[in-house]
Amino acid sequence: MSVTNEKPVDYRRFLSRVAMERNDPSSQFRGGKLRPDNVPLSFGYPYSESLPSADLARATAASLTEEGHLTLQYGGGPSSELLRKLLFERALRRGVKAEGNDIVLTAGSMQALDLVGRVLLDPGDLVMTEAPSYFGALRVFQTWRAQLIGFPLDGEGLVTDAVAAQLARWRRDGRPMPKLFYVIADFHNPGGITMSLPRRRALLELAEQYDFLILDDNAYGELRFEGQGLELLKAMDDKVRVIQTGTFSKVIAPGVRLGWAIGPQPLIDEMTRVNVGGGLSTFVTGALHAFCREGDLDRRIDGLRSEYRRRKDAMVASLETHMPAGVTWNNPEGGFFLWLEVPAEVDMEALAPKAREQGVTFVGGTAFFTDGRGRNYARLCFSFCDNEQLERGIGILAKLIREQLDEETH
Numbered sequence: 406m407s408v409t410n411e412k413p414v415d416y417r418r419f420l421s422r423v424a425m426e427r428n429d430p431s432s433q434f435r436g437g438k439l440r441p442d443n444v445p446l447s448f449g450y451p452y453s454e455s456l457p458s459a460d461l462a463r464a465t466a467a468s469l470t471e472e473g474h475l476t477l478q479y480g481g482g483p484s485s486e487l488l489r490k491l492l493f494e495r496a497l498r499r500g501v502k503a504e505g506n507d508i509v510l511t512a513g514s515m516q517a518l519d520l521v522g523r524v525l526l527d528p529g530d531l532v533m534t535e536a537p538s539y540f541g542a543l544r545v546f547q548t549w550r551a552q553l554i555g556f557p558l559d560g561e562g563l564v565t566d567a568v569a570a571q572l573a574r575w576r577r578d579g580r581p582m583p584k585l586f587y588v589i590a591d592f593h594n595p596g597g598i599t600m601s602l603p604r605r606r607a608l609l610e611l612a613e614q615y616d617f618l619i620l621d622d623n624a625y626g627e628l629r630f631e632g633q634g635l636e637l638l639k640a641m642d643d644k645v646r647v648i649q650t651g652t653f654s655k656v657i658a659p660g661v662r663l664g665w666a667i668g669p670q671p672l673i674d675e676m677t678r679v680n681v682g683g684g685l686s687t688f689v690t691g692a693l694h695a696f697c698r699e700g701d702l703d704r705r706i707d708g709l710r711s712e713y714r715r716r717k718d719a720m721v722a723s724l725e726t727h728m729p730a731g732v733t734w735n736n737p738e739g740g741f742f743l744w745l746e747v748p749a750e751v752d753m754e755a756l757a758p759k760a761r762e763q764g765v766t767f768v769g770g771t772a773f774f775t776d777g778r779g780r781n782y783a784r785l786c787f788s789f790c791d792n793e794q795l796e797r798g799i800g801i802l803a804k805l806i807r808e809q810l811d812e813e814t815h
């Protein structure tokens with residue numbers, strides 16, 4: 406029987422209050438089609454040639470041949486366990502001691518962040534973050550209706566003195582205290598900055614003094630291409646207050662959707678318990694375990710590091726060539742991004758549609774704050790574009806910034 410629908414259903418009426426209140430990070434993610442020659446400095450993606458399709462095809466075939474009947478069945482065979490073991494070994498090499506049930510595998514680290522929110526947060530709970538911070542995580546915490554409070558970054562990462570002062574004020578005023586601090590200590594998104602060792606120590610001490618947990622989103626941690634590796638917050642965590650998330654998205658491929666969280670067992674147990682919906686794909690864990698076993702993941706990561714360093718250097722060289730005086734940027738030691746600051750009279754949000762028309766996209770700073778700040782910043786991603794694109798994209802951007810500066814001064 407067919408029904409003629411005279412009046413379309415208003416589906417928004419059915420949405421939960423949480424969904425209606427959710428704050429979309431930025432209008433910059435919408436908008437029409439991109440030009441075919443667009444330079445996407447907006448994409449936080451690994452470059453396409455790095456995605457290991459042939460090796461993954463071989464690994465998938467090996468996994469199915471060896472134990473397909475187990476991998477493809479409910480319950481899923483030994484691959485998840487073996488992958489967990491491999492992740493423990495890799496974590497241990499970086500000083501993170503974990504075992505047994507201290508890890509939960511997830512569909513990308515985004516799901517790990519969501520599970521943290523799911524098990525820890527009640528509406529109105531305070532979550533501290535860096536400001537700016539990764540919009541995906543901010544959105545997750547907003548979905549769980551947390552109240553977000555941002556703290557500034559400088560060249561050493563999170564300004565822990567500002568955090569200490571605020572916590573002392575809240576305690577003195579008898580205000581509710583925060584439960585969680587979400588940080589990206591290594592190769593920040595969007596800031597590109599790495600938190601210094603003294604700041605890491607200070608943050609851990611504050612967590613102990615004011616009784617909160619730390620969530621360290623280590624999405625880019627393996628991609629250091631310059632400078633000295635620093636001890637991970639989780640490796641320094643003798644009071645066991647840190648949950649660390651990780652992912653294969655940046656070192657193997659985002660499409661495999663495999664991430665994890667390592668943390669205190671009672672919390673990981675709870676995250677595992679609430680992770681309803683069929684659990685992890687054992688088809689994927691089987692293929693990835695075979696991929697890691699057969700290929701040399703370390704050698705692969707070394708190759709990525711030198712390529713990302715090259716791309717970062719190319720972007721920095723283009724910025725130096727093209728940007729007008731007054732525009733500044735940092736020089737990250739790893740990861741995918743650098744953070745551009747333009748003079749206050751330039752509005753990157755207003756400039757974004759013009760840049761898009763002329764063939765370059767970037768993410769303006771407001772996407773990384775929850776209070777409308779950030780108009781004179783932009784996140785520039787160097788991981789996806791090749792040399793020619795980087796040079797062209799930065800050239801277009803610099804011209805638009807210069808034009809806006811000239812308009813202001815005339």
Ligand SMILES: Cc1ncc(COP(=O)(O)O)c(C=O)c1O
Binds near residue numbers: 659
């Ligand atoms: C800081 C940070 N955390 C988490 C993620 C999510 O990654 P995935 O869910 O692919 O593991 C990203 C992706 O861009 C990121 O930049």
